[in-house]
Amino acid sequence: MTDNDMQRLWTEASDISSRLTEMRSIDTQAAYRNVRHKVRSNRLRRAAATMFSRAAAVLVLPLIMSTATLYYMYTHDRSHPSATAMVEVTAPAGTTARVMLPDSSEVWLNSDSRLTYPQTFDSRERTVNLKGEAFFSVSSDRQHPFNVCLDGGLRVMAHGTRFNVCSYDDSDNVEMTLERGAIDVMHDGNTLERLKPNEQVVYDRRNHSWTLSRVDIEEYGSWKTGRLVFRNMPLGKVFEQVERRYNTQIVLHDSSLMRRKIRATFASESLEQILADIRLVTPIRWTATTTPGGHNRIDIYSSKAKN
Numbered sequence: 001m002t003d004n005d006m007q008r009l010w011t012e013a014s015d016i017s018s019r020l021t022e023m024r025s026i027d028t029q030a031a032y033r034n035v036r037h038k039v040r041s042n043r044l045r046r047a048a049a050t051m052f053s054r055a056a057a058v059l060v061l062p063l064i065m066s067t068a069t070l071y072y073m074y075t076h077d078r079s080h081p082s083a084t085a086m087v088e089v090t091a092p093a094g095t096t097a098r099v100m101l102p103d104s105s106e107v108w109l110n111s112d113s114r115l116t117y118p119q120t121f122d123s124r125e126r127t128v129n130l131k132g133e134a135f136f137s138v139s140s141d142r143q144h145p146f147n148v149c150l151d152g153g154l155r156v157m158a159h160g161t162r163f164n165v166c167s168y169d170d171s172d173n174v175e176m177t178l179e180r181g182a183i184d185v186m187h188d189g190n191t192l193e194r195l196k197p198n199e200q201v202v203y204d205r206r207n208h209s210w211t212l213s214r215v216d217i218e219e220y221g222s223w224k225t226g227r228l229v230f231r232n233m234p235l236g237k238v239f240e241q242v243e244r245r246y247n248t249q250i251v252l253h254d255s256s257l258m259r260r261k262i263r264a265t266f267a268s269e270s271l272e273q274i275l276a277d278i279r280l281v282t283p284i285r286w287t288a289t290t291t292p293g294g295h296n297r298i299d300i301y302s303s304k305a306k307n
Contacts, residue, residue: 084118091132094247096224101128105146106137108224111244112168133166133244135224138181150174152205153188163195164220171240174203177220185210228266228274235260235282239300246271249295254302257284271298279303 091097091109099107102121109115113132121127127147138146140160148156150167154174161181167174176185178195185192185201193201193212200220203210222229228245230238236258243250248271252258260282266274275286275298283303291297 084120084122086116087119088114088116090114093244096226101126103139103141103144103146105139108135110134110166110223111247130165130167132168133164133223135162135164135221137162154203155186157184157186158182162221164217166220172205174205175220176201176203177215177217179217179221222265226267228264230262230264232261232263234258235262235278238262238264238278242271242274243298247296249291249297251297251299253299257282257300257302275300 089097089099089109091111091113093112095111097109097113099109099115101107101117102119103126105126107115107128110133113130113134115128115130115134117128121144123144125145125147126141127149129149131151134148136146136148136158138158138161142159146158148158148165150156150165151169152174154167156163156165156176158181161183162179163181163183164177164179165175166177176183176195177200178197180197183195185195185203187203187208192203192210195201195212198214198217199212200215201210201212216229216231218229219231219233223241223245228241236252239250239252242248262278262281264277264281266277269277275284278284284300285303286298286300289297289299
């Protein structure tokens with residue numbers, strides 16, 4: 001064996017000794033704990049990932065369900081709209097009222113009258129219900145007719161126009177008077193008349209007949225401005241308007257007085273002053289009393305001589 005061989009063997013032996021020394025210095029228990037910790041951490045990560053994915057599913061599922069529910073409610077409400085709320089406006093006896101409708105049409109209600117209409121008009125037509133007397137100024141809309149429904153199947157149809165309707169329950173007659181534009185007077189869906197300006201239809205509820213005539217529109221629309229205008233109007237109709245204006249019952253005890261006609265205009269006069277003025281042109285006398293129910297009453301009689 002040469003010197004070189006001996007030197008190589010010595011070098012290899014020294015290297016093996018050094019490796020054995022390193023192996024003895026390694027903490028095998030610590031290494032085992034480290035490996036075990038890593039394995040446990042990996043398991044925890046996988047478990048946490050599984051838990052969070054399940055939790056996400058639990059949270060997302062109700063969100064999806066609630067979103068679907070809200071979408072159904074929205075589309076269902078749009079396809080099945082709820083009934084439109086109705087509005088009712090009343091002018092108590094002795095007063096008047098002014099109403100602005102959803103389409104910007106204007107209505108004046110006379111004493112002891114009631115108007116009912118929807119909070120929002122539907123997409124096809126505009127319909128209101130009237131009991132009593134009202135003057136209408138209707139916004140023009142050819143695509144959406146304006147209907148005033150009255151008791152007994154009567155209806156007034158308009159587009160853009162101004163007209164007066166008088167339909168009190170205690171009267172057998174219904175009056176429909178046109179100031180401007182055009183209106184159709186209908187009964188049970190059938191057109192009775194199409195009115196022109198200054199024309200009036202009077203419908204008799206007792207025998208279902210009607211008359212068409214020309215009138216002075218000022219007599220039938222002036223009440224909304226606080227005036228009472230009479231142009232050769234029978235005294236019976238004059239007192240109908242007066243008793244509504246002053247919330248006083250007026251009883252005529254002579255039938256001949258009903259047919260007498262007068263011309264007069266009243267604005268701010270008291271009831272007593274109106275009676276005194278009428279007495280200047282018609283022989284009447286009257287007494288004023290209060291009924292047991294507390295209502296004012298005027299009894300009018302014929303007088304042969306003017307007082």
